[in-house]
Amino acid sequence: MTTRVAVFGNGSWGTAFAMVLADAGCEVSLWGRRAALADAINSSRTNPDYLPGVALPAGITATADAARAAEGADFAVLCIPSQTLRENLVGWTGLLPAQSVIVSLMKGVELGTAKRMSEVVAEVAKVPEERVAVLSGPNLSKEIAARHPAAAVVACRDEDAAVRFQAACHTPYFRPYTTTDVVGVELGGAVKNVIALAVGIANGMGLGDNTKASLITRGLAETTRLGLAMGADPHTFAGLAGMGDLVATCSSPLSRNNTFGMNLGRGMTLQEAVAATKQTAEGVKSCESVLDLATRHGVEMPITETVVSIVHEGKPPLVAVKELMSRSAKPER
Known part of the structure; x- marks a missing residue:
């Protein structure tokens, strides 16, 4: 069965990681707030605003409809500015399938609360920590989009969930490792x-x-x-x-x-x-x-x-x- 992934955020890193997922064999729905950009991505098979000239794999479909992006998703990947996470996630939480694993690609700490992104996700989406994963590493988006060899680490309290997401984004040029150390x-x-x-x-x-x-x-x-x-x-x-x-x-x-x-x-x-x-x-x-x-x-x-x-x-x-x-x-x- 094909793994379905919703990527929320069609900036340079969100788009580049959507490419990784599609190259790994996933069916990817790439969400962005602007319908015009989603249409341009689907028609040109490139992201003209953030990764111009980079051809996107066939497995990526762009949309400005969050419900459509989330439908049937095994993983929901969040790749938006960290300080906008709480506000955006309030609107997305009810759309995510009950057993989907939420994966943070964001690298920040919330202003005011000093909460890590996974803590914000668990709090707002009302999901256990075992359903929240984090991916990080030396992943400059333009190099990933050019399919230069790179590695990353997937962290989750539930090691099985980390291993499943590892498989979902493992390609010949992108090598993910796993850990349970979400905090680190x-x-x-x-x-x-x-x-x-x-x-x-x-x-x-x-x-x-x-x-x-x-x-x-x-x-x-x-x-x-x-x-x-x-x-x-x-x-x-x-x-x-x-x-x-x-x-x-x-x-x-x-x-x-x-x-x-x-x-x-x-x-x-x-x-x-x-x-x-x-x-x-x-x-x-x-x-x-x-x-x-x-x-x-x-x-x-x-x-x-x-x-x-x-x-x-x-x-x-x-x-x-x-x-x-x-x-x-x-x-x-």
Whole structure:
């Protein structure tokens, strides 16, 4: 029997992952809020707004009707900006089949509540944690759409559900692994966006590879500290959802967060950087909620604090860097 998957979100990552699912043999319904874009996808077999020129597999059908997308879905994949999840999911919850597994591709922490995306899904959709999965890893959408070899990790409290989704998205170029550490996988995906902003700011300031390597390494350290305080497996942060995603997001020009940070480092205002980036850079809003999460758990995250001070408090990057470097000396661990 063919696996049916509803993908909610037809941006670049949602569309690229829909391609993975279709290439793996799934029947995919790709939802987006604009009917005109859905029609264009179906007629041209491309997504002209987000992945122009990339031919989509025959197994993908686009729609602006959420009920139609959800009908009969074995998996419902959510790929929308993290801060819009709660509002959107309220309207979708009643449409999802009772036994469908809900899969989050989102990498953020909710503002105000400091909840991880899987927590928001379980709360709003009123489903047990065993029906909520997360996929993360070094997955830049344009490279996935070009079918360059990549790996990811599927996390779910129910290992059988993780294995089923692993099979649903396993292709010759996309290799998913499984874990039950949902907390670690989600934190790795959310915090790496904040660290990528820091690395981008350093790039924009003209700082060198030593600076960037230091930010990546210490960024991983503070991510791991938070993860340990929240009960995550420390090994997760050395894996695809931790170091793997962090390296890709901090080093690639395809990374929205890296690009956004670079624009700030070059002297743009927050508003100018938003206009220049055009697509959502999750770390811009999530840096505040990540810092909130750290405060709630009594965890020190100096790089995250520095990013918040630059992005939301208007502190000049040069001043912020000097303050970060002037912190008291201490052991590495």
